[in-house]
Amino acid sequence: MARSSTTSDVFNAIAEAHRREILDTLIGGEKAVGTIVTDLSMSQPQVSKHLRVLSEVGLVRCRAEGRRRLYRLEPARLRPFHEWLARYEQAWNDRLDRMDEYLKELQQEGEPQ
């Protein structure tokens, strides 16, 4: 099977709770791997594995500073997910607005309250 598209890769990457915790902890700014391990009480191999997945889809970027490897968030890469969320939010907002209008019509017609 062909490799899934970049868009769905981002979805897959953030579908895992530990990876979202890593993204959350990086919202405050760049962090070393060791700091992430301490902050989140995860094992170093576990954090490294998740960071590799996040790097592959471009959600985090790594740079070396001496012997330390520092990771930072690339928030623009979350856009495909955000666009899906915005469409879902819009669809339900519109649907519930129509339900609101319909409820008003029914009540004006004097439906049993």
Next chain:
Amino acid sequence: MTPNRHGSAIVEFPNDLEIVTTREFDAPIALVFDVFTNPEHVRKWFAPFTCEVTECSIDLRVGGNYHIVFVTDDGTECSFRGTYLEVAPPTRTVATWLFEGWPDADAVESVDLHETGGATRLTMRLAFRDKAGREHMTKHDGQQDSFDKLEDLLRSLLDPDG
């Protein structure tokens, strides 16, 4: 005059794999429940105005099925179907939720209604089951991960000035 509540639905991610939508209506709870679950009413509001509802069957009892289909302007069929797991008028329904066109989404939708001072709040909780096949997502206690911050970030991407 009551304030216009258009566009007031709130969409949130309270924890792992859940989407919660909340909206208030200026109507009594029994009427909101009826409009949300009676097919004669649902076909009036479910689809966008320019779309045609071609199927709307709702068998509102535990084990009963629902199936709603509408066709968009460009001929695309949008189909939602599922089976009721709980039916407790006028406060709650729980049903499986399958959106065809998104075949991997396997979800349970809980709808709760609560009336306060003449207004009824509708809370729709869509819980996706994860790929490992977690048995039940409906009674999801604890595990409040910190998705809220990530959500804030997502929102700031769309509206950098907000």
